[in-house]
Amino acid sequence: MRLVSWNVNGIRAAMKKDFPASLNAMETDVLCLQETKAQDDQVTEALAEINGFHLYSNSAVKKGYSGTAVLTKTRPLSVRYDMGVEEHDQEGRVIALEFEHFFLVTVYTPNSGSELKRLQYRQQWDVDFLAYLNDLEKLKPIIACGDFNVAHQPVDLARPKPNYNKNAGYMQEEIDGMDHLIAADYIDTFRYLNPEKIKYSWWSFRAGARARNVGWRIDYFLTSPRLANRIKNADILNDVLGSDHCPVLLDLSFRSSPHG
DSSP: EEEEEEEOSSSSHHTTTTTTHHHHHOSSEEEEEEOSSOHHHHHHHHHTTTTTTTTOOOOOOTTTTEEEEESSSSSEEEEEESSOTTTTTSOEEEEEEEEEEEEEEEEEEOOOOOTTTHHHHHHHHHHHHHHHHHHHHTTTTTTEEEEOOOOOGGBBBBBBHHHHHTTTTOOOOHHHHHHHHHHOOOEEEEHHHTTTOOOOOOOOOOGTTTTTTTEEEEEEEOOOGGGGEEEEEEEETTTTOOOSSOOEEEEOSSSSSOOO
């Protein structure tokens, strides 16, 4: 089973940048999207030409902002939107799909902002999102994917020293949030298979950052430890264009029923 996650920085813009061809080339069973920047009906309209997938969308109250969606070839057993926390449930940032062997959660974690105005809010989000995952994990193993808006370790961004505790995405408070996920035994699948590999998933539009590969790894697939033996491949698809992010990928094997 192949899962792909991609912050598309606007689904309507992405559709004008070879999104259908990219989707076909990735040969994925499920595609999780973040930052759709569209209302649910606009997401449906934008993706009208995409065949063979069931579509689930969660849009923000504010139009043209945030938003998540999932395209899946297999119809899920159930779908849950948001975390059930009113403070967090205004921006369409979470969708959870229940499949036979796991819950798949896609998340677009709030950015702390260029002036760090949302850093305190972001800290509360991280606490509540971990609690949300832990509640689901009691029912089935978890796969959580999306734009977590944090580079976890120095290897995860091109310029760690000048960014540390100065810029959103590499503040210690944000790193702590990812630390808590890892401490709760969620597996960063890319690092699990590639302990020292340098690959990024986001680049600033400024100063030709992508061409120079001055990037950040802020898009992740995390899994419950019960799925560790199912992880076959975890990669970052640097060559796929159309957004300031590139897709990240997870291949799982379910040839036999997973334990638990």
